[in-house]
Amino acid sequence: MVHGIHKQTRVLLAVLIVTALFATTGFGQEAAVNDKAQPDAKPAAKASPPVDLGALFKMHYTTRVRAFKEQNQQLQYVVLLGDSITEGFDVPKYFPGRRVLNRGIGADVIGNALPDDDPRGVLRRLDESVFDCAASDVFLLIGINDLGSGRTPDVMEQGYRQILERIKKQAPAVRVHVQSVLPTRDKHAQHNANVLDFNQRLQKLASEFEYDYLDVHALMADDKGELKAKFTGDGLHLTDEAYKLWQGEVARVMQW
Known part of the structure; x- marks a missing residue:
């Protein structure tokens, strides 16, 4: 054009x-x-x-x-922000020719309620992951490692709110797409009840901040509410088939 x-x-x-x-x-x-x-x-x-x-x-x-x-507009980026599940999203493979930045880091968490010597946390790296990226859109998926570390949905909601507050204040033009935490299976399935609880909170937060809520959980869950076997090899991380499905959802939202 x-x-x-x-x-x-x-x-x-x-x-x-x-x-x-x-x-x-x-x-x-x-x-x-x-x-x-x-x-x-x-x-x-x-x-x-x-x-x-x-x-x-x-x-x-x-x-x-x-x-x-x-x-x-072409100089702006779409940012994929999250933990190892996001880090595994192969941008050149699934978004060829698109200005997409992968800002996922394995084992990352929301970022509140951490000891001072713990460097992790999306909340702590928003400058490098959002504000310095000329981002137009941010697809945020974070929280499963918080649950795995024993944090409650209440504590997680507080930290997630801080993330959205900072983005809304410092980059009000950025469109944030709040993505539901994905289901798990096998040895990780013990977290699925809290995943559902937290996702309900995320949906309310997205509405409060006037951001999109993407229910990726529903796309990947089986009839038991667990991550479909074909979408994972270890009960937590995703297969290529799962990433392809997720890519389609991002493309739909971005109208690519």
């Missing part, structure tokens, strides 16, 4: 230059004088109405500004 706009602006600019030259050189007046000097010549054609240079330049200006806005 941008290339097409560039072509249109070049054509329009050429028309403007030619029109300006004709308007300032007196070409039409010279032709009229020559016609008078030749009595056998046919009468001069009726002069065309003057070209509205102001309107043409206005059109050129608005076309250029529109192109600038489109280019600015």
